Amino acid sequence: MNSPFILINFKTYREGTGYGADRIARAASAVMEDTGVTIGIAPPYTDLRKMARHFSIPIFAQHIDGVGAGGFTGHTPAYMMKLEGATGSLINHSERRLTLADIEASLTAAEAEGLTSIICTNNIRTTAAAAALGPDYVAIEPPELIGSGISVAQADPEIIAGSVKAALKQNNQVKVLAGAGIQSGDCVRISLDLGCSGVLLASSVVKAEDPEAVLLDLVSKI
Ligand SMILES: O=C[C@H](O)COP(=O)(O)O
Secondary structure: OOOOEEEEEOOOOHHHOOHHHHHHHHHHHHHHHHHOOEEEEEOOHHHHHHHHHHOOOOEEEOOOEOOOOOOOOOOOEHHHHHHHOOOEEEEOOOOOOOOHHHHHHHHHHHHHOOOEEEEEEOOHHHHHHHHHOOOOEEEEOOHHHOOOOOOHHHHOHHHHHHHHHHHHHHOOOOEEEEEOOOOOHHHHHHHHHOOOOEEEEOHHHHOOOOHHHHHHHHHOOO
């Protein structure tokens, strides 16, 4: 994935499903084409295939399970997400926490399918542990700031800087994303200046009246 990378997680917001998902994906696609900044989306599973067919942008699953084909009712195996058109997956999002064994199994499954892996973490120590597993990215997101409208880049730049340092100490190939409350070009700029390769965000774009305008602001200081 080219840096900087902006990933928009639609979560299960109503604004990010069905027609809403189309609207945000269209905006992401247009801004990526106009500016050259890589913008990916993580739509709900129910919209993933449609998004992958219609848009030439990175498409991420919001979660994958480290199981294969077979008797795994209710699971979302990496191979299925790949078949649906995903190019990567979040693993261990704050709203979809996993055990360490499950994180490793999901990561192994992502690697087997050639999916770009992003392990989400909640503090500097877990960032170091996640980086040691060897994912493509770790995404540091203080849970208390997620969806708060308060940007981690402004409220807690130390956790970003500390995470970058800790991650690179474990694994000099891993890239770091900053997430939680990211909403403007300034947030992106600060994150990049602190050593990140991009940002992971949701509400500022998904719930926006004009997602394209927010995205243009987000890329404006790159
Ligand atoms: O996956 C995205 C993060 O949880 C950040 O969400 P937020 O941008 O709404 O704070």
